[in-house]
Amino acid sequence: MPIEILFKNTNCEWIDVESPTEDDLAYLHERYQINTLLLEDTIDANHLPKFEQDGNINFFLMRENTQSERFNLNTISDVSTKLGIFLMDKVIITIHRLNNRSIYEFKKEILLPQNEDITRDRIALNLALKVLKSYDDESKNLMEIMDQIESEIFLKTTNHSNHIRRLYRLKRKSGLNSRILNISTVWVEKFKMLDLDDSPVTDLKDKHKDVIGDFDHLNVQVASLISMFLAMSDQKxxxxxxxxxxxxxxxxxxxxxxxxxxxxxxxxxxxxxxxxxxxxxxxxxxxxxxxxxxxxxxxx
Structure with a gap:
């Protein structure tokens, strides 16, 4: 997909790049003087979340949950996709390899009247909140799956023999998401450097703590359910x-x-x-x- 200007006003310009090619990255390097190493980070499938500052450029590398059902659950790319955000002067550039739900949703919301005078930093904050909300949605989804498996085990409503396999996948997904969220503390804390009020930054930090708490709770519950399932199997x-x-x-x-x-x-x-x-x-x-x-x- 070519480089696209999603929004522009007197305060800022929002440029989005999906599935960038080498020519796209070379253009961004020449036009905005972005370090090539930072640009390469945006196309590395398994790169961890981070924040980096290079001159007047602030670089946030976030990972959004994809709620995908991949066969293998070995790396963070199996449960998430990257979103790179570059902030410079009055320009915000977002780069992502795959179709990104946060971008898709917010490019519609930004056209609403209340966002007419939105700033560069405010766009970044809204995208960050949507990234964290993707984990909020995933934790609720995994919790529902766990409750369903728990009912099947204790109430014996089904004769499924693959409970342990489903619990293992649940444990793997929850663990990978927890890892991403814990590392994401790096870039969440850096939003206090931007030109934003304390209240929205605090909301971002609170949302981050909430989703970490949800997945920590889910990890404990899944581990407990696995132990109980094995104990019941031994009892049988x-x-x-x-x-x-x-x-x-x-x-x-x-x-x-x-x-x-x-x-x-x-x-x-x-x-x-x-x-x-x-x-x-x-x-x-x-x-x-x-x-x-x-x-x-x-x-x-």
Whole structure:
């Protein structure tokens, strides 16, 4: 997508670049004297959030949550996408590799009458708030998924056998988002350097603390749910072993007697008795009944 001017007034000019090419980056370097290393950071898929100042240029590198369902959850690029913001004089330049929801939403809002005299720093602040809101939305989404899995596990409303896999993916997504948010403290704190009132900057910091708290809570809840699921699985296995052990108690003495009479000795007691077979079966039945009464009395 070519370099596009999204907004312009007497206070500032907002330039947006989506999926920049090498020619686009070269133009930005020549036109605005932006360091090429900073420009390269905006196209590095796995670059961490940061803030850097180079002369009169303030560079914010943010990462917005994408709420994507990728197969692999190994790196921060699997759950987020970058948004680079350059602030200089009366110009703000935003650079991003993929379609960015924050840009898409705010370029509509900026045309509203109340934003007619908006400044460069105010645009950056609004974009930052939308970036953090993307994590707010994601935390709510993951919490709903966790509640659904929890209901399936404890209420047994489904027979899914992949609970542990879903919990693992939930844990991975939550952990990656937490990592991004903790590192984002670097650029959130730097908004106090801009020409902004204390109140909106405080709102930004509060939103940042809120989403960090949400994901910390989610991490704890997921870890607890995984532990409970494994404990319930172990309990179920123990219950099966308990039933098998009880059946073994019933059949062990009977098997012992049957084994004795299966040795085929010529002279054995009760072999010549007319009712020896029934007497032996009766003894087996009495032993089984005694075993049953004993087990019930013990509450096994």
């Amino acid at each position: 296995a123990n219950q099966v072993m308990k039933v098998l052990a009880i059946y073994s108690m019933y059949f062990f003495p009977i098997t012992f007697i049957a084994g004795i009479y299966g040795m085929n000795f010529h002279f054995m007691p009760e072999l010549s008795l007319k009712y020896g077979y029934y007497i032996t079966l009766g003894i087996m039945g009495i032993i089984s009944l005694i075993t049953f009464v004993y087990v019930r009395k013990k509450g096994w």
